[in-house]
Amino acid sequence: MKRTFGISLLGILLLGLVSTPVVAQDDMTARGILEAHIEATGGLTAWKEVKDLTSLADISFEIPQMGTLMLKLESFTVFPGYGYTNIELLSGPAVVTADQVNQKAYYTPLEGWVEANGTRSNLSEVPAAQRTQLQRTSSKNELAYLDLPDSVLVRLDDDVLNEKPVYVISVTDKGQTIKYLVDKETKYIAGQATQTPVGEVLSVMSDYRDVGGFIFPFVQTAEMGGQGTQVITFTTIEVNAGLTAAAIAAKAGVSKKVATPE
Secondary structure (H helix, E strand, C coil): CCCCCCCCCCCCCCCCCCCCCCCCCCCCCHHHHHHHHHHHCCCHHHHHCCCEEEEEEEEEEEECCCEEEEEEEEEEEECCCEEEEEEEEEECCCCCCHHHHCEEEEECCCCEEEEECCEEEEHHHCCHHHHHHHCCCCCCHHHHHCCCCHHHEEECCCEEECCEEEEEEEEEECCEEEEEEEECCCCCEEEEEEEECCEEEEEEEEEEEEECCEEEEEEEEEECCCCCEEEEEEEEEEECCCCCHHHHHHHCCCCCCCCCCC
16 A cells, blocks of 8 residues: 655644643733744844745654655745745655655645645645645744734643743634744744644744844754654755745746736
């Protein structure tokens, strides 16, 4: 039987929640915590002025009883909503083929496609949550959360992650709920918990660095609920490098005029 490896295109950020003691809470709201995080990582005004983002990364995926997959990730985005993402197999167990792992996606605000398992599908045919994730309207998801009503921004009990106290908030948007663990001292996101077919898993962010005044995590580690361990190590992050929608189309091999909304 052909085995499919479900590594999502831009949501490769998941993983294993650890039980830890609850710590005392203060009176910050979920919205206030998001605002503090945005300010600590670059500031609201600066993030809103980001026009393009390039990310290159190496991904290792340790699969129990099989070995380690090594992948490369390339992601190019012009805001709002233009992008090309490529995930390519570099090495792995002999039973794993490139067709099982390689993925590409090209998207504009009006159209696009996703290619996986040797098959290309129109963007309109993929799940709505994945379309939203691909067609990003801003460089930082937390900016969009500020436009949501307080009823879907919920502060949960504080916790501890890697021996550091964290705020815990949940955000529900377009039918999906994500939990964020925010370091109380730095206000950086230390972890992000998402419901997956293997249960709730947590992606742990580390190695935060300054990129032109913006703070990014360069390492994201995930324990995939018994399915293996995934580590994403970013080698390049560029902000406002002059990337254009036409350049993205060229990277994706699209020769026709880029579709734009009226």
